[in-house]
Amino acid sequence: MSVKVVDMHDNFKCACGNTSFGSGFFPCxxxxxxxxxDSDWIGYYKCEACGQIYSPVENERSNGDTKK
Structure with a gap:
């Protein structure tokens, strides 16, 4: 599954419908x-419901990491 760069915020909703108040998103x-x-974490999040991986757009701007 590819990494999607998105503007994540408190009420972010995955394409599958999951939210942080539902199954949630976890560091990956x-x-x-x-x-x-921890300090080695790049900032990716995984949707617990469907497994989609997200990278907040702020991370992409600050560290230039575009691994997909």
Whole structure:
């Protein structure tokens, strides 16, 4: 599954309909493996409902990481 760059906010909704108040989103790497949100974390989130990986647009601007 590819990484989608989006403007994530408190009421962000995944294409599958999941929200942070539903199944939620969890920190992951660019392959969808769960990670701890520590200093090595790049900022990706995985939708717990469908597995889609998201990268907040702010992360792409600040670190230039565009791995897909």
């Amino acid at each position: 790497d660019n392959e969808g493996n769960y990670v701890e949100p």
